[in-house]
Amino acid sequence: MRSDLKGRDLITTQEWELDAIEETLRLASDVKRRPQAYSDVFKGKSLIMLFFNPSTRTRLSFEIGMTQLGGHAVYMEADSGWIGKGSESIKDTASVMARYGDAIAIRIFPNVTGWRYGESNRVVREFALWADVPVINMECDMFHPCQALADIMTIREKKGDPKGKKFLLSWAYHPNPLPCSVPNSALLISTRFGMDVTLLHPEGFELDEQIMKWARKNVEESGGSLQVTSNVEEAYDGADVVYVKSWGSLKYYGNPQEEKKLRVKFRNWTCNEELMSLTKKDSIFMHCLPIRRNVEATDGVIDGPHSVIYDEAENRLHVQKAVLMLVL
Amino acid sequence: MRSDLKGRDLITTQEWELDAIEETLRLASDVKRRPQAYSDVFKGKSLIMLFFNPSTRTRLSFEIGMTQLGGHAVYMEADSGWIGKGSESIKDTASVMARYGDAIAIRIFPNVTGWRYGESNRVVREFALWADVPVINMECDMFHPCQALADIMTIREKKGDPKGKKFLLSWAYHPNPLPCSVPNSALLISTRFGMDVTLLHPEGFELDEQIMKWARKNVEESGGSLQVTSNVEEAYDGADVVYVKSWGSLKYYGNPQEEKKLRVKFRNWTCNEELMSLTKKDSIFMHCLPIRRNVEATDGVIDGPHSVIYDEAENRLHVQKAVLMLVL
Amino acid sequence: MRSDLKGRDLITTQEWELDAIEETLRLASDVKRRPQAYSDVFKGKSLIMLFFNPSTRTRLSFEIGMTQLGGHAVYMEADSGWIGKGSESIKDTASVMARYGDAIAIRIFPNVTGWRYGESNRVVREFALWADVPVINMECDMFHPCQALADIMTIREKKGDPKGKKFLLSWAYHPNPLPCSVPNSALLISTRFGMDVTLLHPEGFELDEQIMKWARKNVEESGGSLQVTSNVEEAYDGADVVYVKSWGSLKYYGNPQEEKKLRVKFRNWTCNEELMSLTKKDSIFMHCLPIRRNVEATDGVIDGPHSVIYDEAENRLHVQKAVLMLVL
Numbered sequence: 001m002r003s004d005l006k007g008r009d010l011i012t013t014q015e016w017e018l019d020a021i022e023e024t025l026r027l028a029s030d031v032k033r034r035p036q037a038y039s040d041v042f043k044g045k046s047l048i049m050l051f052f053n054p055s056t057r058t059r060l061s062f063e064i065g066m067t068q069l070g071g072h073a074v075y076m077e078a079d080s081g082w083i084g085k086g087s088e089s090i091k092d093t094a095s096v097m098a099r100y101g102d103a104i105a106i107r108i109f110p111n112v113t114g115w116r117y118g119e120s121n122r123v124v125r126e127f128a129l130w131a132d133v134p135v136i137n138m139e140c141d142m143f144h145p146c147q148a149l150a151d152i153m154t155i156r157e158k159k160g161d162p163k164g165k166k167f168l169l170s171w172a173y174h175p176n177p178l179p180c181s182v183p184n185s186a187l188l189i190s191t192r193f194g195m196d197v198t199l200l201h202p203e204g205f206e207l208d209e210q211i212m213k214w215a216r217k218n219v220e221e222s223g224g225s226l227q228v229t230s231n232v233e234e235a236y237d238g239a240d241v242v243y244v245k246s247w248g249s250l251k252y253y254g255n256p257q258e259e260k261k262l263r264v265k266f267r268n269w270t271c272n273e274e275l276m277s278l279t280k281k282d283s284i285f286m287h288c289l290p291i292r293r294n295v296e297a298t299d300g301v302i303d304g305p306h307s308v309i310y311d312e313a314e315n316r317l318h319v320q321k322a323v324l325m326l327v328l
Numbered sequence: 329m330r331s332d333l334k335g336r337d338l339i340t341t342q343e344w345e346l347d348a349i350e351e352t353l354r355l356a357s358d359v360k361r362r363p364q365a366y367s368d369v370f371k372g373k374s375l376i377m378l379f380f381n382p383s384t385r386t387r388l389s390f391e392i393g394m395t396q397l398g399g400h401a402v403y404m405e406a407d408s409g410w411i412g413k414g415s416e417s418i419k420d421t422a423s424v425m426a427r428y429g430d431a432i433a434i435r436i437f438p439n440v441t442g443w444r445y446g447e448s449n450r451v452v453r454e455f456a457l458w459a460d461v462p463v464i465n466m467e468c469d470m471f472h473p474c475q476a477l478a479d480i481m482t483i484r485e486k487k488g489d490p491k492g493k494k495f496l497l498s499w500a501y502h503p504n505p506l507p508c509s510v511p512n513s514a515l516l517i518s519t520r521f522g523m524d525v526t527l528l529h530p531e532g533f534e535l536d537e538q539i540m541k542w543a544r545k546n547v548e549e550s551g552g553s554l555q556v557t558s559n560v561e562e563a564y565d566g567a568d569v570v571y572v573k574s575w576g577s578l579k580y581y582g583n584p585q586e587e588k589k590l591r592v593k594f595r596n597w598t599c600n601e602e603l604m605s606l607t608k609k610d611s612i613f614m615h616c617l618p619i620r621r622n623v624e625a626t627d628g629v630i631d632g633p634h635s636v637i638y639d640e641a642e643n644r645l646h647v648q649k650a651v652l653m654l655v656l
Numbered sequence: 657m658r659s660d661l662k663g664r665d666l667i668t669t670q671e672w673e674l675d676a677i678e679e680t681l682r683l684a685s686d687v688k689r690r691p692q693a694y695s696d697v698f699k700g701k702s703l704i705m706l707f708f709n710p711s712t713r714t715r716l717s718f719e720i721g722m723t724q725l726g727g728h729a730v731y732m733e734a735d736s737g738w739i740g741k742g743s744e745s746i747k748d749t750a751s752v753m754a755r756y757g758d759a760i761a762i763r764i765f766p767n768v769t770g771w772r773y774g775e776s777n778r779v780v781r782e783f784a785l786w787a788d789v790p791v792i793n794m795e796c797d798m799f800h801p802c803q804a805l806a807d808i809m810t811i812r813e814k815k816g817d818p819k820g821k822k823f824l825l826s827w828a829y830h831p832n833p834l835p836c837s838v839p840n841s842a843l844l845i846s847t848r849f850g851m852d853v854t855l856l857h858p859e860g861f862e863l864d865e866q867i868m869k870w871a872r873k874n875v876e877e878s879g880g881s882l883q884v885t886s887n888v889e890e891a892y893d894g895a896d897v898v899y900v901k902s903w904g905s906l907k908y909y910g911n912p913q914e915e916k917k918l919r920v921k922f923r924n925w926t927c928n929e930e931l932m933s934l935t936k937k938d939s940i941f942m943h944c945l946p947i948r949r950n951v952e953a954t955d956g957v958i959d960g961p962h963s964v965i966y967d968e969a970e971n972r973l974h975v976q977k978a979v980l981m982l983v984l
Contacts, residue, residue: 035372036372039371039372043695044691044692044695044723044724044726045723046719046720046723046724048716048720054407056404056416056421056424056425057424059402059404060376060402060404060424060425060428060429061428063374063400063402064374064376064400064402064428064429067372067373067374067399067400068372068374070372071723072400072719072720072723072728074715074716074719074720074731075402075403075731076712076715076716079710087946087948088712088945088946088947089949092945092946092947092949092958092965093712093946095966096712096713096716096945096966096969096970097712097716099966099969099970099973100716100717100720100970100973101716101720289416289420289424290415290416290420290421291416291420292415293417293420302420309420310423310424310427313424313427314424314427314428317427317428363700364700367699367700382735384732384744384749384752384753385752387730387732388704388730388732388752388753388756388757389756391702391728391730392702392704392728392730392756392757395700395701395702395727395728396700396702398700400728403730403731617744617748617752618743618744618748618749619744619748620743621745621748630748631747637748638751638752638755641752641755642752642755642756645755645756
């Protein structure tokens with residue numbers, strides 16, 4: 001394994017070199033094929049998991065991943081007092097944690113940091129600054145790098161080389177304004193791997209301009225393409241991969257009542273079998289879960305022949321084990 | 329070990345064949361005698377424990393049991409949103425969990441499912457339907473199979489062959505209407521093993537008719553007997569085993585104010601030393617714990633010579649380790 | 657290792673013989689130097705941790721300590737119903753836990769027991785009475801023995817033999833009335849090791865008279881000294897060790913509004929660089945953490961050259977591993 005990844009933080013895949021990502025995906029595939037071969041690598045090692053927000057998949061895949069590698073993950077419901085308003089500074093918390101644990105993983109959503117876009121990400125980075133052990137982002141308000149790694153691993157398993165494949169990232173309706181971390185991360189990883197990416201959303205749901213800049217830079221380097229549209233039928237036409245996700249409008253970030261007025265206009269943005277029939281015959285339907293059934297997508301799509309959602313969820317386990325082995 | 333138990337769910341002992349239960353009890357005894365012999369069987373394996381309701385004994389015995397077998401148990405406080413009202417379907421939750429964990433254990437009481445009798449049990453069964461790993465019932469609104477197994481193991485240890493021994497299952501007062509899972513399970517396991525069973529309760533506290541039917545069928549097959557009475561002194565007379573438990577009236581299920589009016593009439597239904605003096609000299613006093621002291625039974629009984637409550641609690645550990653080894 | 661420590665409880669260092677403490681510190685140093693040498697000693701063993709109050713350091717250091725020794729720690733948020741007011745007696749809870757776990761560790765602050773001084777300690781002792789496995793005090797309202805052990809270990813590492821060194825234990829301001837467990841424990845351990853101890857606090861913040869008696873007895877036996885003063889400059893003069901901590905006034909225990917009136921008069925009691933300049937050049941600044949920055953001490957002190965706070969926190973891990981290995 002690459003020794004230069006030891007000690008590295010994973011805040012976003014965008015900050016990892018392409019060959020570091022390739023190394024991670026190679027290791028993840030091997031871990032998936034031969035889990036027993038890695039059963040003792042983390043004997044006596046501990047991952048400290050800080051959840052400012054609850055979680056099912058992320059918690060289970062990290063905790064069980066550490067167990068399968070012979071180590072242990074500490075599940076902590078994190079206290080919002082830790083991020084500056086309470087009795088302890090991030091410097092002190094992070095410095096002490098680094099004396100006990102071998103790595104720190106953090107989940108922190110925008111509601112914890114007062115809905116100022118980028119502020120949750122800043123907290124993760126401040127932990128990383130003070131902790132002299134690797135810090136892994138388990139989803140902040142900007143990035144969900146482990147989801148992105150699981151996504152590209154799943155695309156490769158199902159569709160082979162991503163290069164030149166048509167990747168549709170589609171907004172969907174949801175009753176609540178959800179974070180942008182997953183669409184941001186999906187956009188960054190798909191453009192990184194040379195896919196022909198279509199970003200589909202109604203007007204008003206544009207992603208962060210910094211993310212868009214990175215995506216365009218990725219396209220230049222990878223030889224893929226990126227188009228943004230609000231034309232649903234055109235966007236689905238001939239897609240190899242349909243990635244559905246809801247997110248809130250950045251225009252009304254932290255202002256849910258105004259945001260809702262904009263969003264409800266698009267409550268018919270549900271991925272259904274008719275739309276899926278416009279895609280390639282062997283296309284795949286992806287979602288990071290949890291999914292609001294018959295709102296974001298119909299049961300027919302979720303349980304249908306294109307759906308790979310459970311395989312995608314399973315790959316979280318494998319990529320995270322790989323990340324942990326590379327950075328610890 | 330019987331390979332045909334691999335992959336089996338444990339929802340109620342009633343659905344396990346008698347020889348599967350015998351196998352479980354044999355293994356439990358061996359685990360109790362020689363714990364070291366089983367210290368590595370679950371290396372790298374994880375049990376996902378979903379607690380919709382808090383727990384002391386159940387959580388500790390499962391979590392420590394997995395540890396003693398070399399594995400790990402994930403403790404999750406479950407979200408009532410997972411059972412249909414929230415953002416994720418049981419199908420999705422269970423399907424994904426089965427990709428990460430090697431088994432799933434669930435505790436869910438009637439308050440979580442709106443006090444519709446049998447509804448909590450239905451949720452456990454829906455998890456079992458979608459998860460292709462074993463699902464273990466850690467107590468629903470109908471059954472507590474691990475308690476039943478610990479109970480029959482304790483009876484055997486203390487009294488030898490249960491066949492023909494007099495088993496008194498007595499209602500007791502408690503300030504709150506408790507679930508019927510423990511009395512249902514105690515009735516089913518005692519009749520299954522050919523005991524002469526007396527079910528003692530005040531009028532209005534009849535158990536579910538389906539449970540009573542199963543109990544009568546068990547009696548026919550096992551050669552034991554079953555009588556139901558509200559005559560306290562007669563019921564205690566000559567008992568080998570006194571099993572005390574409070575439960576709420578099914579007549580007023582989910583209607584605590586009306587139920588309370590009925591229940592308070594029987595607030596003197598406390599097991600005391602006078603009643604215990606009517607039983608056999610070497611009789612045993614059992615309770616699943618936690619027990620409301622001097623309400624369900626007096627300190628004199630709980631701490632007295634008949635009491636086997638801590639041994640009974642300990643046996644939870646051993647039977648659950650056996651169940652896990654057989655189904656995983 | 658001393659076999660006579662097997663099975664011992666650790667409620668306060670004051671009840672452990674000096675040579676038992678020495679043995680603990682020796683083992684802690686070896687564990688710190690050669691952690692790998694102890695990686696399998698607790699295979700299959702479980703520590704049950706009961707937290708009536710939340711915790712970062714204590715939880716992480718115990719949980720990760722058990723993991724590093726090959727065992728497991730169960731994290732339980734304890735229910736105040738367990739201490740007599742609820743459905744289960746301490747006798748039943750402790751007796752059952754001792755059937756599952758190999759040791760029990762408890763944190764319980766004064767707010768849980770109604771702010772009657774000594775009552776939280778009484779609860780820990782009642783658990784110890786009924787549990788026939790070792791009980792470790794993870795901080796009650798009177799003692800924090802693991803902090804005391806980490807403190808004296810840190811002093812030895814940084815200053816050599818504590819005998820004759822000047823130890824300043826200084827009160828500091830904090831917006832809330834904090835428990836006396838840490839100052840009590842620091843006073844007891846420093847006097848035990850023959851240090852020249854100065855206890856500095858404003859009038860009204862006297863420590864418990866029983867603790868003071870023990871401290872004076874320690875001084876007699878250890879050949880150190882103890883003076884109490886409210887003169888800040890004199891107290892800092894020539895100190896080798898500055899130990900800063902806030903605590904509430906026992907005069908208004910459980911009466912926060914009256915207590916606040918007394919405390920706010922001393923809101924300028926902040927340890928700063930000017931005060932530190934009165935101490936020896938190579939003095940060390942200690943605090944158990946969490947610390948309210950620029951209230952209890954300034955950033956300049958906390959992040960300055962005298963500060964050993966993170967080493968002190970790290971030593972919690974090593975001394976607790978030593979304690980566990982000696983008593984389990």
